[in-house]
Amino acid sequence: MLTEINFDGIIGPTHNYAGLSRGNIASASHAGNLSQPRAAALQGLEKIRHNLTLGLPQGFFMPLDRPDAAWLEALGTTLDAAEPHLRAQAWSASSMWAANAATVSPAPDSGDGKCHLTVANLVTMPHRSHEWQGTLAQLRLAFADPAFAVHGPVPAPFGDEGAANHMRLCAGHDTPGVEIFVYGVGGGRFPARQHLDASKAIARRHRLDPRRTLFLRQSDVAIQGGAFHNDVVAVANEHVLFTHEAAFHDRAAAHAEIRAAFPEVEIVEVPADAVSLAEAIKSYLFNAQLVSLPDGGGMGLVLPTEARETPAVWNWLEAHVTGNGPIRKLFPVDVRQSMANGGGPACLRLRVVADPARVDPRFLADDAKLDRITAVVEKHWPEAIAPGDLASAALAADVRRAREALLEAVGLSILL
Numbered sequence: 270m271l272t273e274i275n276f277d278g279i280i281g282p283t284h285n286y287a288g289l290s291r292g293n294i295a296s297a298s299h300a301g302n303l304s305q306p307r308a309a310a311l312q313g314l315e316k317i318r319h320n321l322t323l324g325l326p327q328g329f330f331m332p333l334d335r336p337d338a339a340w341l342e343a344l345g346t347t348l349d350a351a352e353p354h355l356r357a358q359a360w361s362a363s364s365m366w367a368a369n370a371a372t373v374s375p376a377p378d379s380g381d382g383k384c385h386l387t388v389a390n391l392v393t394m395p396h397r398s399h400e401w402q403g404t405l406a407q408l409r410l411a412f413a414d415p416a417f418a419v420h421g422p423v424p425a426p427f428g429d430e431g432a433a434n435h436m437r438l439c440a441g442h443d444t445p446g447v448e449i450f451v452y453g454v455g456g457g458r459f460p461a462r463q464h465l466d467a468s469k470a471i472a473r474r475h476r477l478d479p480r481r482t483l484f485l486r487q488s489d490v491a492i493q494g495g496a497f498h499n500d501v502v503a504v505a506n507e508h509v510l511f512t513h514e515a516a517f518h519d520r521a522a523a524h525a526e527i528r529a530a531f532p533e534v535e536i537v538e539v540p541a542d543a544v545s546l547a548e549a550i551k552s553y554l555f556n557a558q559l560v561s562l563p564d565g566g567g568m569g570l571v572l573p574t575e576a577r578e579t580p581a582v583w584n585w586l587e588a589h590v591t592g593n594g595p596i597r598k599l600f601p602v603d604v605r606q607s608m609a610n611g612g613g614p615a616c617l618r619l620r621v622v623a624d625p626a627r628v629d630p631r632f633l634a635d636d637a638k639l640d641r642i643t644a645v646v647e648k649h650w651p652e653a654i655a656p657g658d659l660a661s662a663a664l665a666a667d668v669r670r671a672r673e674a675l676l677e678a679v680g681l682s683i684l685l
């Protein structure tokens with residue numbers, strides 16, 4: 270019984286605003302602010318509960334061990350002695366954005382009938398380049414069943430940022446689909462993080478059928494406008510592609526390729542004269558979870574509350590819903606703490622099409638487990654972190670203990 274499971278990254282106790290991501294406007298504009306790790310994690314947990322209530326299966330990943338002393342050691346330094354920029358990179362809680370954990374190709378798409386996962390190397394941003402080891406350890410545990418094939422990262426220098434630059438069109442999640450890899454070409458002020466050679470390598474490793482695999486170039490305008498991942502300007506679910514007019518490099522050719530590969534596609538495009546690229550990026554309209562509601566309820570969009578506060582965006586959405594578009598319901602969720610670092614609802618989750626019985630149950634969510642996680646967060650997560658706090662050895666010890674308490678609460682101390 271294959272179904273789509275959303276695995277959310279639990280927001281870690283080191284969540285802070287260090288302004289580490291060039292080209293991510295939210296991250297840059299909140300640099301130096303006081304963060305609220307406890308509120309951040311509770312917001313993420315509330316989103317998980319919300320989606321469970323909709324009847325959608327949910328899993329989660331644990332925050333990584335941060336600050337990453339081993340990484341600093343490899344750089345010949347320590348938490349105490351590190352230069353501030355390296356220290357901040359070691360403290361990053363960015364593994365919360367599970368859409369960047371891996372690229373996932375469901376079993377029906379692969380030549381060997383397995384669900385393939387390639388952990389993302391995240392080499393473009395130093396603070397994210399040391400995530401893959403901890404993420405891979407979790408993927409190997411969660412997806413140890415032979416129904417899955419878990420791959421190590423694509424080698425550097427071919428940047429790979431995982432599912433955030435990957436979309437899938439299909440008649441149903443359990444039927445063969447068309448996989449769309451979106452890559453960027455560098456050279457502008459802001460980096461292109463997804464390299465075409467990385468996307469092609471993943472498609473080969475996942476044994477995808479070349480006739481059902483597309484490589485589309487992201488528009489430079491989108492990247493330079495702040496869409497550092499494709500999932501900031503487009504999202505797909507089943508036969509629907511929801512996209513901004515400025516998402517692709519050659520819009521007409523991209524749409525034609527998509528239609529040729531998957532004629533049943535319904536492309537819901539938001540024109541720039543209705544919602545400008547800047548409004549789309551600021552509100553994170555497209556960084557939404559486009560989900561199939563159970564029992565033939567059509568599709569729903571789990572989107573950030575910021576979308577409701579942006580008049581052009583909300584007007585467009587309301588007209589779409591009342592006009593009988595494929596998106597029938599809007600579910601604004603408050604993930605403001607994550608949003609301030611450029612991570613919306615879709616960034617916080619990794620979609621895996623699988624039989625839940627084949628997934629290690631320690632990574633699957635239910636109400637009782639979420640209650641336990643919430644209790645740990647309320648007790649152990651710092652209320653606030655200011656940039657200067659990253660030099661505190663006491664805080665480093667506290668956040669390590671906080672994570673350990675979480676791992677114990679869900680039976681994952683094996684990751685310690």
Ligand code: SUG
Nearest residue numbers: 287288289290293296368433498616
């Ligand atoms: O890689 N922000 C993340 C946001 C990732 C969003 N993910 C998706 N679009 N799928 C990034 O830019 C900011 C961290 C800081 O500045 O402290 C950060 O890493």
